[in-house]
Amino acid sequence: MYKILAKRELAPHINLFEFSAGEVSAKTKPGQFVILRIDEDGERIPLTIADADPGKGTIAVACHGVGKTTTQLGRLKEGDFVLDLLGPLGKPARIEKFGTVLCVGGGVMVAPLHFQAKAFREAGNNVIGIVGATTRDHLIFLEEMENTCNHLLVATDDGTKGHKGMDFLKDLIKETKIDRVVAEGPVVMMKAVSDLTRQHGIPTMVNLIPIMVDGMGMCGACRVTVDGKTLFACVDGLEFDGHQVDFDELLARLKVYTPQEKLAYVFSEQGERN
Amino acid sequence: MPKPKIRKEAVPMPKQPPKERADNFREVAIGYSEEQALAEAERCLQCREAPCVKGCPVEVDIPTFIKLIRERRFGEAAMKIKEKNSLPAVCGRVCPQEEQCQAKCTVGRIGEPTSIGRLERFVADWERQHGCEIPQKCPTTGKKVAIVGAGPAGLTVAADLIKLGHEVTIFEALHKPGGVLTYGIPEFRLPKKIVEAEAEYIEKLGVTLKTNALIGRLYTIAELLRQFDAVFIGSGAGPPTFMGIPGENLCGIYSANEYLIRVNLMRSYDFPKAGTPICGGEEVAVVGGGNVAMDSARCALRLGAKDVKIVYRRSREEMPARIEEIENAEEEGIRFEFLTSPKRFIGNERRRVKAMECVRMRLGEPDDSGRRRPVPIEGSNFMVDVDIVIMAVGRTPNPIIKQTTEGLETTKWGGIVTDEDGKTSIEGVYAGGDIVTGESTVISAMGAGRRAARAIHEFLMKKETCARKKRNV
Ligand SMILES: Cc1cc2nc3c(=O)[nH]c(=O)nc-3n(C[C@H](O)[C@H](O)[C@H](O)COP(=O)(O)OP(=O)(O)OC[C@H]3O[C@@H](n4cnc5c(N)ncnc54)[C@H](O)[C@@H]3O)c2cc1C
Numbered sequence: 001m002y003k004i005l006a007k008r009e010l011a012p013h014i015n016l017f018e019f020s021a022g023e024v025s026a027k028t029k030p031g032q033f034v035i036l037r038i039d040e041d042g043e044r045i046p047l048t049i050a051d052a053d054p055g056k057g058t059i060a061v062a063c064h065g066v067g068k069t070t071t072q073l074g075r076l077k078e079g080d081f082v083l084d085l086l087g088p089l090g091k092p093a094r095i096e097k098f099g100t101v102l103c104v105g106g107g108v109m110v111a112p113l114h115f116q117a118k119a120f121r122e123a124g125n126n127v128i129g130i131v132g133a134t135t136r137d138h139l140i141f142l143e144e145m146e147n148t149c150n151h152l153l154v155a156t157d158d159g160t161k162g163h164k165g166m167d168f169l170k171d172l173i174k175e176t177k178i179d180r181v182v183a184e185g186p187v188v189m190m191k192a193v194s195d196l197t198r199q200h201g202i203p204t205m206v207n208l209i210p211i212m213v214d215g216m217g218m219c220g221a222c223r224v225t226v227d228g229k230t231l232f233a234c235v236d237g238l239e240f241d242g243h244q245v246d247f248d249e250l251l252a253r254l255k256v257y258t259p260q261e262k263l264a265y266v267f268s269e270q271g272e273r274n
Numbered sequence: 275m276p277k278p279k280i281r282k283e284a285v286p287m288p289k290q291p292p293k294e295r296a297d298n299f300r301e302v303a304i305g306y307s308e309e310q311a312l313a314e315a316e317r318c319l320q321c322r323e324a325p326c327v328k329g330c331p332v333e334v335d336i337p338t339f340i341k342l343i344r345e346r347r348f349g350e351a352a353m354k355i356k357e358k359n360s361l362p363a364v365c366g367r368v369c370p371q372e373e374q375c376q377a378k379c380t381v382g383r384i385g386e387p388t389s390i391g392r393l394e395r396f397v398a399d400w401e402r403q404h405g406c407e408i409p410q411k412c413p414t415t416g417k418k419v420a421i422v423g424a425g426p427a428g429l430t431v432a433a434d435l436i437k438l439g440h441e442v443t444i445f446e447a448l449h450k451p452g453g454v455l456t457y458g459i460p461e462f463r464l465p466k467k468i469v470e471a472e473a474e475y476i477e478k479l480g481v482t483l484k485t486n487a488l489i490g491r492l493y494t495i496a497e498l499l500r501q502f503d504a505v506f507i508g509s510g511a512g513p514p515t516f517m518g519i520p521g522e523n524l525c526g527i528y529s530a531n532e533y534l535i536r537v538n539l540m541r542s543y544d545f546p547k548a549g550t551p552i553c554g555g556e557e558v559a560v561v562g563g564g565n566v567a568m569d570s571a572r573c574a575l576r577l578g579a580k581d582v583k584i585v586y587r588r589s590r591e592e593m594p595a596r597i598e599e600i601e602n603a604e605e606e607g608i609r610f611e612f613l614t615s616p617k618r619f620i621g622n623e624r625r626r627v628k629a630m631e632c633v634r635m636r637l638g639e640p641d642d643s644g645r646r647r648p649v650p651i652e653g654s655n656f657m658v659d660v661d662i663v664i665m666a667v668g669r670t671p672n673p674i675i676k677q678t679t680e681g682l683e684t685t686k687w688g689g690i691v692t693d694e695d696g697k698t699s700i701e702g703v704y705a706g707g708d709i710v711t712g713e714s715t716v717i718s719a720m721g722a723g724r725r726a727a728r729a730i731h732e733f734l735m736k737k738e739t740c741a742r743k744k745r746n747v
């Protein structure tokens with residue numbers, strides 16, 4: 001059993017949880033993830049680690065309630081427990097001194113990206129951050145990113161705050177010498193960023209989150225095609241070369257369970273109301 | 275003395291009727307009643323040479339336990355088996371007895387061999403229902419052993435070493451112990467409550483079981499060696515193999531591992547009560563011919579598929595699956611396409627698999643394994659409609675430990691290299707089971723565990739003597 005020591009609402013349906021997980025926190029590096037299961041009937045869901053404090057023995061994850069399990073997690077409170085928590089999983093992100101690193105984050109994934117941005121800054125990089133969301137109310141971790149990055153830019157799909165859409169990125173890339181891009185967020189966003197930086201030959205790492213089951217290399221659910229080869233995101237990633245990823249395949253594979261997920265969500269919400 | 279007459283036929287195993295069981299996940303074989311067990315036990319000749327024992331990889335004292343059944347001393351019979359095999363309820367169900375103990379049975383020369391597996395299952399089930407004794411432990415030695423993986427190999431090492439007085443901790447990555455017994459072999463062949471009871475028994479002996487602990491990431495083997503006097507690696511088989519043909523990553527194409535983990539470990543058949551979804555499919559093709567393929571096909575059927583076929587590139591004779599399970603699958607209505615191999619998969623506009631192109635094969639010259647090599651027949655290509663494909667064409671060893679353990683010798687295919695006793699290239703580190711031999715059987719993994727436990731015990735005691743000598747100087 002793993003206790004929720006703190007919970008903070010970052011935006012509607014997006015919460016930051018701090019779990020007591022001493023052993024995990026001591027081993028966590030930016031870019032790694034955990035798999036948790038709320039109860040005996042629960043699904044195993046992967047969440048990227050957004051911070052680790054070995055001194056306190058805690059890890060933090062940000063979770064966006066999009067379906068049955070993530071909504072159920074969102075209802076848990078400080079002092080509640082989850083049954084299982086496995087981690088740290090995946091390879092740590094490659095953190096080195098590259099020069100200027102552009103960290104592009106979208107939606108809930110800005111929180112784990114911040115963990116990487118912090119490490120890049122500590123490694124002596126000039127860090128430019130971009131925080132994106134669909135709309136103003138869904139922007140998260142603005143303050144944290146502001147404090148961590150040398151420069152911070154904001155973008156929303158509907159233009160309610162900061163730049164409207166990602167078009168400004170074209171100019172930014174032309175005007176600034178960027179040595180490395182790290183993108184974490186929705187697949188379409190990572191794809192767009194990779195397409196753009198490819199033209200300029202800027203090394204671009206994306207953090208892929210395909211559907212997973214075990215998270216330890218046994219099931220092959222998480223297979224992704226990178227440079228024509230099939231790799232398992234849970235052991236070979238999460239970080240991959242964005243210029244080599246088959247994003248269209250990933251998008252299709254993420255939708256495999258959409259009908260079942262809707263069903264599960266409706267059932268669980270009914271149960272919640274009754 | 276006139277020779278007692280032995281019935282040629284074994285007492286048949288009562289089973290759920292095929293039509294009925296194809297719809298549910300309850301155990302197919304119901305198990306002998308006391309009368310049936312007694313009748314079957316009567317068929318054993320109590321051979322002095324006991325050839326059956328030599329057929330068993332862990333040399334269970336078969337005649338003695340059968341004699342105890344005849345005397346209705348079921349609890350003692352169970353204890354007798356447990357001297358050699360700590361998971362009899364499992365082995366009685368899943369051992370390929372027809373190739374092992376029963377293949378050597380004397381009665382087999384005049385009729386059906388004694389049903390050793392069914393009797394083993396009977397006493398183990400009897401014991402579980404009547405509560406089992408916790409065996410006496412040796413005085414504590416103060417030595418600590420870490421075990422990686424709670425599959426049959428790891429559980430055996432744990433049971434053996436704790437009885438010898440060592441302190442044992444198992445690290446298991448998944449949320450439940452049992453390895454393949456829990457996540458791979460389906461409920462209808464091996465009910466999970468049996469695996470749970472076996473794991474509980476091991477915890478009752480005093481073993482600490484830490485689930486959610488992936489060694490290599492949470493602790494490396496080197497770190498374990500700092501806290502423990504010895505380490506055993508029983509991490510089993512890992513990533514599934516694919517064929518490398520076009521379209522394999524289309525939606526609806528599963529590895530058998532993923533399919534079985536969803537169904538067995540996560541109980542997808544109980545979706546949405548259990549939270550993990552699965553795509554049942556109507557027209558399912560399973561590629562492969564081993565136990566894993568049979569299990570996948572039979573799960574698909576139970577999830578409601580209309581048509582399930584097994585596509586295998588050799589002929590029936592070469593199929594590595596247990597005969598009993600092939601027969602069960604056939605009875606349930608699974609179709610077999612022998613001498614057939616997929617060439618590519620075709621998807622629809624949403625990248626979901628909708629068809630598979632196959633080619634017919636013929637058997638050519640024998641290959642390294644002695645089996646005749648399948649060769650494609652030119653121009654025999656044909657299309658099959660499918661909406662789910664399950665690839666059961668093999669697995670490779672889990673790479674995480676190899677990647678994170680310096681100095682650990684591994685083979686070309688990634689298995690851990692050990693000597694007869696399971697000793698690896700690192701002092702104090704032992705390994706056994708599928709991670710060493712590649713995919714094998716439950717009982718051989720347990721046999722490897724037993725040998726390794728013996729070697730670890732010797733190693734620890736030698737270390738103790740050395741340490742004592744040093745202290746005396
Ligand atoms: C390695 C990894 C790290 C992740 N990190 C985070 C994180 O830090 N914070 C967070 O909020 N979410 C994260 N996710 C996504 C999260 O695991 C899924 O949202 C969750 O499993 C959905 O479960 P559900 O039952 O609530 O929703 P479901 O009903 O299962 O799904 C609802 C919707 O989410 C989509 N979805 C399902 N699985 C995934 C997935 N793996 N990735 C993206 N979308 C998915 C479905 O297509 C569907 O539209 C991560 C996923 C992976 C694989």
Ligand SMILES: Cc1cc2nc3c(=O)[nH]c(=O)nc-3n(C[C@H](O)[C@H](O)[C@H](O)COP(=O)(O)OP(=O)(O)OC[C@H]3O[C@@H](n4cnc5c(N)ncnc54)[C@H](O)[C@@H]3O)c2cc1C
Pocket residue numbers: 368369370422423424425426427428445446447448451452453454455458459487488489490508509510511534565566569596672674675706707708709713714715716717719
């Ligand atoms: C579907 C299927 C059906 C089968 N049917 C039969 C049958 O009928 N009869 C038969 O005799 N055999 C059968 N087998 C084969 C048999 O199950 C295996 O040979 C046997 O389970 C191997 O045991 P093991 O202990 O070596 O490994 P496993 O059973 O694979 O257990 C390994 C355990 O280690 C854990 N692990 C892995 N890596 C780590 C790590 N880094 N840290 C912590 N834990 C880790 C895994 O989660 C797993 O629980 C079948 C196999 C499958 C897949």
Ligand code: SF4
Pocket residue numbers: 329330331332333334336359365366369371374375376390391394717
């Ligand atoms: S363990 Fe397996 S091989 Fe040995 S006697 Fe029992 S059923 Fe036969």
Ligand code: SF4
Pocket residue numbers: 317318319320321324325326327336337378379380381388390
């Ligand atoms: S070989 Fe057969 S008949 Fe003889 S002791 Fe073994 S089980 Fe009994």
Ligand code: FES
Pocket residue numbers: 211212213214215216217218219220221222223232233234235
């Ligand atoms: S999630 Fe199972 S192999 Fe990656």
